[in-house]
Amino acid sequence: MNGILGxxxxxxxxxxxxxxxxxxxxxxxxxxxxxxxxxxxxxxSKIEAGKLxxxxxPFSPEQVLLQALETFSLVAREKDLILEHEIGEDLPLRxxxxxxxxxxxxxxxxxxxxKFTSRGSVKVSAxxxxxxxxxxxxxxxxxxxxxxxxxxxxxEIFDSFTQADGSITRRYGGSGLGLAISRQLVQLMDGxxxxxxxxxxxxxxxxxxxxxEAKWTPCPKDGLLRGKxxxxxxxxxxxxxxxxxxLALVGMEVASNGQALSGPVDILLADSASAARLGMRATGxxxxxxxxxxxxxxxxxRSLTLPASRDELRGALADLVASMVAPGGxxxxxxxxxxxxxxxxxxxxxxxxxQKVARAxxxxxxxxxxxxxxxxxxxxxxxxNPPDMIFMDVQMPEMDGLTxxxxxxxxxxxxxxVAHVPIVAMTANAMKGDREKCLQxxxxxYLNKPFHPEELKAVIARVRHLREVSV
Numbered sequence: 001m002n003g004i005l006g007x008x009x010x011x012x013x014x015x016x017x018x019x020x021x022x023x024x025x026x027x028x029x030x031x032x033x034x035x036x037x038x039x040x041x042x043x044x045s046k047i048e049a050g051k052l053x054x055x056x057x058p059f060s061p062e063q064v065l066l067q068a069l070e071t072f073s074l075v076a077r078e079k080d081l082i083l084e085h086e087i088g089e090d091l092p093l094r095x096x097x098x099x100x101x102x103x104x105x106x107x108x109x110x111x112x113x114x115k116f117t118s119r120g121s122v123k124v125s126a127x128x129x130x131x132x133x134x135x136x137x138x139x140x141x142x143x144x145x146x147x148x149x150x151x152x153x154x155x156e157i158f159d160s161f162t163q164a165d166g167s168i169t170r171r172y173g174g175s176g177l178g179l180a181i182s183r184q185l186v187q188l189m190d191g192x193x194x195x196x197x198x199x200x201x202x203x204x205x206x207x208x209x210x211x212x213e214a215k216w217t218p219c220p221k222d223g224l225l226r227g228k229x230x231x232x233x234x235x236x237x238x239x240x241x242x243x244x245x246x247l248a249l250v251g252m253e254v255a256s257n258g259q260a261l262s263g264p265v266d267i268l269l270a271d272s273a274s275a276a277r278l279g280m281r282a283t284g285x286x287x288x289x290x291x292x293x294x295x296x297x298x299x300x301x302r303s304l305t306l307p308a309s310r311d312e313l314r315g316a317l318a319d320l321v322a323s324m325v326a327p328g329g330x331x332x333x334x335x336x337x338x339x340x341x342x343x344x345x346x347x348x349x350x351x352x353x354x355q356k357v358a359r360a361x362x363x364x365x366x367x368x369x370x371x372x373x374x375x376x377x378x379x380x381x382x383x384x385n386p387p388d389m390i391f392m393d394v395q396m397p398e399m400d401g402l403t404x405x406x407x408x409x410x411x412x413x414x415x416x417x418v419a420h421v422p423i424v425a426m427t428a429n430a431m432k433g434d435r436e437k438c439l440q441x442x443x444x445x446y447l448n449k450p451f452h453p454e455e456l457k458a459v460i461a462r463v464r465h466l467r468e469v470s471v
Contacts, residue, residue, distance in 0.1 A: 004031045005450045006357030043104075044177055047184045054188060055435065058214040059099035061138060062087050063309040063462075065126055068106035070307065070458055073293050075114050081121060083114075085307060087242065088127030092136055093310065096212030100435070101185050106140070108178035109205050113144035120145030120202070135210050143204040149197040157195070158183040182207075218250050221318040226251035228321060230267040233274040234290065243269070246310045247317075267320065275301065286320050305461065312461065343367045343464065346387040348378035348404065349426065350396045354449070358391060358426070361453050365460070373397070375404030382408045386421055389464065392443065394427040394434075401425065402441040409442035422463040426451075 008031060011024045046052040069085055076083035106124065113122040122144045129137040149157060158179050186193040189209050197203035230252050234240040237256075244256040255265075265285040270278060275289045275298070289303040297303045302323075304316045347358045350373045359369045370387065372378050376399040378392065390408075392401040399407075405423050412419060425438040428449040435446045444463045447455065 003351075003353035003357060003450075005452075006361065007353070009361075009453060041177070043181050044184075047181065047188070052188065054101060055098040056096055056212070057099070057436065057439075058094050058096055060093060060309060060311055061095055061099075061102065061126060061211075062091060062093070063311060064099045064103045065106060065124060065140075066307040066309050067458055068103050068110055069124060070293070071107060071452065071454055072110050072114055074454065076122065077294060079114065079118070081114065081117060081119070084121060084123045086123065086125040086238075088125070089242065089245065090128045091126050091138070092128065092211075092213070093216035094214035095136060095138070096214045097189070097209070101189070102209070105182045105185055105207065106142070108182045109142040112178060113142050113146065113203070113205075117144045117146035117202075129208065131213065134213050136213055137208060137210050139206065139208045141204055141206050143202065145202040148199040148201050149195065149203055150199050154195050154197060158193070222250045222314055224318045224321040225314065227253070228266045229253045229263055230255070230269055230317075231265045231285070232256040233268065233270040233278055235271055235273060243310070243313060247314070250314065266324075267317065269317075272298070286324050288316055288320055343388040343460070345369050346378060346381050346390045347371045348373075348375060348390065348396065348401060349393040350374065351393075354393075354426075361456055362391075364453075365457060375399030375401055375407075378404045379407045379411075382421065383411065386419065388421070389460070390421055390423045391426050391447070392423050394425055394438065401427075402437060405438075405441045405443050424459055424463060 008024055008027050043052065065085060065087070069083060073083060110122065110124060122142065125141045125143075127139050129139050131137070183193050186207050186209065191207055191209035193205065193207035195203055195205050225247070230247060232240045232244050232254065240256045244254040248254050268275070268278065268285045268287045269290065270287065271290050272295055275287060287301045289298050289301050290306050290308065291297065291303050293305050302316065302320055304313065308316075345362050345367045347355065347362070347369060349355050349358060349371065355371050355373070359371055362369045370381060372381055373396070375392070375396050378390065379399070381387065382390070392405060394401040396404075408421065408423065412421070422445070423443045424445045424447055425443045426447050426449060427434065427438075438446050445459050447459050
């Protein structure tokens with residue numbers, strides 16, 4: 001499936017016209033539908049057999065929500081729908097639980113909301129309800145302005161292979177498993193899920209889950225931000241306040257949307273419109289532009305694609321500060337901006353089709369790519385020509401990806417200069433403990449095959465700031 005989806009995506013990107021384009025587009029859409037159905041059936045079977053178990057790892061609920069939104073950003077744009085979110089100010093930065101299953105619930109609910117909404121918006125929100133005895137209870141909601149659900153049908157929609165009426169499948173498609181799986185996952189996590197809806201006036205799906213508390217502490221790179229003066233200029237005042245309160249926690253001096261600072265501004269954080277309006281007045285300040293995925297990256301400034309979590313924002317700002325103190329001053333910053341776009345990526349993958357897909361997708365994102373077919377060659381490449389990032393297949397001949405990663409981490413630990421190369425697992429394994437094994441081996445993130453190009457782009461954005469070099 002990874003090869004089929006990857007190759008058809010690349011074929012569509014060549015700009016072919018006429019019947020050939022339509023044939024490939026139909027094949028790609030059919031493959032995506034088949035993948036959703038296969039995953040739903042596999043999950044449903046595991047749940048029914050009592051074989052699905054949950055992970056208990058620290059994660060950011062905010063980042064999980066935003067990653068799910070990013071997956072559907074293109075669908076929303078194509079339907080001319082507004083896809084928005086609201087993060088409660090007291091939402092924990094870290095909790096203990098299963099991020100993969102939480103994201104699966106989000107995806108099912110967001111996919112349904114977009115499917116049944118022809119105009120208006122879909123809004124996803126997350127908030128803290130309370131904390132008791134080492135656990136936190138969070139409430140999530142997915143609200144749409146779509147067709148709504150008749151009162152008599154609102155309980156039935158959570159049953160397997162069921163949709164609101166017999167014409168829904170013909171008009172909108174779908175297997176009728178998404179909501180059933182979401183309900184079962186919520187129940188496995190000792191939560192509750194329900195819907196509030198009015199026919200022709202939209203629906204809101206709510207679910208509540210309890211997670212273990214996980215303490216958040218600033219990472220070493222956050223030290224670069226301490227004492228820096230930042231001006232936030234965003235048209236979205238709520239987002240400006242949300243980011244501002246968080247950046248103050250790591251020791252930044254913050255002024256949002258017109259507030260004054262006690263000294264010169266070190267950093268300007270602005271959306272595209274505000275950056276254009278204020279750029280000339282921010283002389284001497286480094287600039288980080290927040291842009292939507294539909295907007296082109298600015299040629300002369302660093303940028304971060306929205307939606308962005310608080311973790312991603314701090315990482316981007318820390319990279320910006322690091323470039324400010326690099327040799328060359330402001331010139332060094334501009335050079336670093338260009339360099340940040342293009343990474344030297346090593347792909348360790350033994351399957352020829354998957355090699356071609358990974359290379360083509362990464363090169364289309366502007367990165368230079370080296371491909372090796374074994375873990376042993378990946379270790380050797382790291383020794384002779386360390387890349388900026390590694391995508392590591394888990395199952396390979398001669399040396400598997402886990403062993404290769406441990407060898408790379410052992411070599412880094414013995415180096416006089418600390419150099420952490422981010423490693424992302426690429427694997428079709430999605431069983432209990434697989435993600436933990438990858439992280440325990442020293443990998444930084446996890447990408448399931450088959451993966452969407454937007455998922456590849458998102459994982460690069462998440463881990464690229466992990467590469468740190470210090471003496």
